[in-house]
Amino acid sequence: MRPASRIEQLPAYLFADLDRKRRAAEQRGLDVISLSIGDPDLPTPEPIVEAARAALADPSLHRYPDYAGSARFRQACADWLEMRFGQRFDPQREILGLIGSKEGIAHLPLAVCNPGDVLLCPEPGYPVYAAAAQLAGAEVHALALRAERGFLPDLDAVPAGICGRARALWINYPHNPTGAVAGLDFYARAVDFCARHELVLCADAAYSEIGFEGYRASSVFEVPGAREVAVEFHSMSKTFNMTGWRIAFVAGRPDVIAPLGALKSNLDSGPFGVVQAAAVAALELGPGPRDAVCEVYQRRRDRLVEGLRAAGLAPSCPRATFYVWVPVPGGDDVGFAARLVEQLGVLVAPGSGFGPSGAGYVRFSLTVADSRLDEAVERLEKLAL
Ligand SMILES: Cc1ncc(COP(=O)(O)O)c(C=O)c1O
Known part of the structure; x- marks a missing residue:
């Protein structure tokens, strides 16, 4: 059965290709660190x-x-x-x-x-x-x-x-x-x-x-x-x-x-x-748990931004959210994201997945444990641009 045309007309799942690359990298034995999805790793208080x-x-x-x-x-x-x-x-x-x-x-x-x-x-x-x-x-x-x-x-x-x-x-x-x-x-x-x-x-x-x-x-x-x-x-x-x-x-x-x-x-x-x-x-908890969560993301943001700068990139240093938006050298965000996962086992979201004006950027999410983020940063610092 063909699905309804309203379903057929929905945009393709943007990260499908990247998912395939991720699986291929895992099959080659790479330990993939996902910084692509914004899903908090921390437990509910x-x-x-x-x-x-x-x-x-x-x-x-x-x-x-x-x-x-x-x-x-x-x-x-x-x-x-x-x-x-x-x-x-x-x-x-x-x-x-x-x-x-x-x-x-x-x-x-x-x-x-x-x-x-x-x-x-x-x-x-x-x-x-x-x-x-x-x-x-x-x-x-x-x-x-x-x-x-x-x-x-x-x-x-x-x-x-x-x-x-x-x-x-x-x-x-x-x-x-x-x-x-x-x-x-x-x-x-x-x-x-x-x-x-x-x-x-x-x-x-x-x-x-x-x-x-x-x-x-x-x-x-x-x-x-x-x-x-x-x-x-x-x-x-x-x-x-x-x-x-x-x-x-x-x-x-x-x-x-x-x-x-x-x-x-x-x-x-x-x-x-x-x-x-x-x-x-x-x-009804008051601001305590929120402030604790923000402290964690701020520490991770600083670590990632510093690492990306050391790798020769020019990330934004956001005042809010748990995302870091990074312009890609050469402007090919999909190719850059593919290279990161294939060569380094670091999965990020290509900016064009969020609309045409996102092309030329990738989005890093801060929602992984500190040790995994440290590992990702160490890999990124080896990136030959
Ligand atoms: C901008 C924005 N709005 C809304 C949502 C939806 O969040 P939820 O459905 O978990 O409340 C998200 C989730 O990633 C988001 O990024």
Whole structure:
């Protein structure tokens, strides 16, 4: 059977070829160190695991959960947003629980776009924005992010005809894959742009808590007027080493939260109640565990950046996220990534996998144990450029 054309039209799995090269390298006996995927190696903090253990014994949580997330979970999300950004949200109308932020990001276009509507998506960027738009029959207008603009989109350059057909703008700071950050001045421009063109501003804040040397990301809601235009996606995945648990939430515009919730109630039944209980414990932990995690990534970032410089490369030194974005000598990112895995057994993500403007870069992830990162750096230092 041929799959549906919407599936056939999805972009090919970008890392498939690299995966093949990785397997070939392993078959030749190379011990491959993967710095390609952003999946924390550190364990979920024990108080969160303990809360899940206790919740597992509660039979009421073995039943279908509340579709939108339990009142307790949504209240904890609202309390966390207030503690972290000084912004108060109504947990009933302005917060929706998600089965990981990827799930909400992937469903958003189905909730707010009609076929033929345009979605403005950054590239390089998290590939799900564009894939989900395509699945909803929407058209993607890519916003190229370039080093000379600090990897911020040039909103003034979006053609008027596109603005007229656009329904939503995606932004993502701290940014995957470049590690770039945005200030409130940029958020103010994005809010103004979305208000003028009647767009939903979709802010993906998956990395808001991963920052170095005291850097802490802002929320788009710290900008006046954001309440009228924005929704912001937050995830437990990166902050609390909970990628496998699948728990996140979206906050903001009730006229976006409601249709997204209506869509989801037809597709899923909300996050597992035990996982919601664990997320409540996570959100109530205070900044200690987050700060400890940031310390680990900062140490690894410094080690990797130093090693890459010693190898003759010119990496960015990110203030946030656990990614290091590195321009490739000669500009062939796919060839460079293939060489790293074939010759050194170090797997990285070629930048063109995140969009055409990512060509010429590779992304290193800091989510491996220190000893493995040290080993990778030692190998990279032998790199003959
Ligand atoms: C920018 C960005 N947004 C969202 C996600 C999804 O995270 P999760 O579904 O685990 O919340 C990721 C995961 O890598 C990401 O990089």
